[in-house]
Amino acid sequence: MGRELKHHEKKLLKKVNFQDWKSDQGHRDAKVMRMYHIQNRNDYEKYNKLCGSIRQLAYKMAQLPANDPLRIKHEDMLMEKLDNMGVFGIKDPKVSDLEKLSVAAFCRRRLPVVMARLRMAPTVPDASKFVEQGHVRVGPNLVTDPSMLITKNMEDYLTWVDGSKIKRRIQEYKGSVDDFEA
Structure with a gap:
């Protein structure tokens, strides 16, 4: 580290906190x-x-x-x-x-957070992965950016992509699998 601090230097630095800066909020x-x-x-x-x-x-x-x-x-x-x-x-x-x-x-209006709130995903990181992997669409548009802000009106159009394995698994669980899509 260098030389040992002198007495007056130690006194000056006594009130300085190097771990927590004011700009860190x-x-x-x-x-x-x-x-x-x-x-x-x-x-x-x-x-x-x-x-x-x-x-x-x-x-x-x-x-x-x-x-x-x-x-x-x-x-x-x-x-x-x-x-x-x-x-x-x-x-x-x-x-x-x-x-x-x-x-x-x-x-709170980010896509993964809204998905977690709507119980489309168990956690926000999982929802973020689903979005990045291309499993989610808003209306007709496929979304791969997790930083997308979702308005109240867009929440109603938030669904899984048609070819998504996750959507298929959910339909199997609910017992509403469409044989035509298989």
Whole structure:
């Protein structure tokens, strides 16, 4: 490591914590990435920037007068868009809820997390594997990107690909195998 520190150097470094930096956010990012099985750190950073820009936009709109038609119009548009995405998770979101918006709210709308919530997969990592292997489609489109955000409306169209072995196994279990497909 080098030479032993002198007395005054030890005194100066006594209050410095080299394991936990302020910029690490207390390792919250690692916790969220592990919980929602985010493999790419860039995805987390994108969600973080998106949350920050939404909070900043809400703050700027709050600076406008309360009866300003521009403020009312844009608040309604933003709230409707975020509610349609399902980011809030509550029935009647308010503008004050924008301040509490977090990265985890966007992570809960990721395809593997939605699949685990709908019981299509036992865990989020398993759901992520199914997506990467090409077993899942949203509507008519095959999806292989686990970072895809699923809106409330898209949840209804989330199914297995027709030729998927997993779909076949589920049909065998339920007793609804179509002999024509075999």
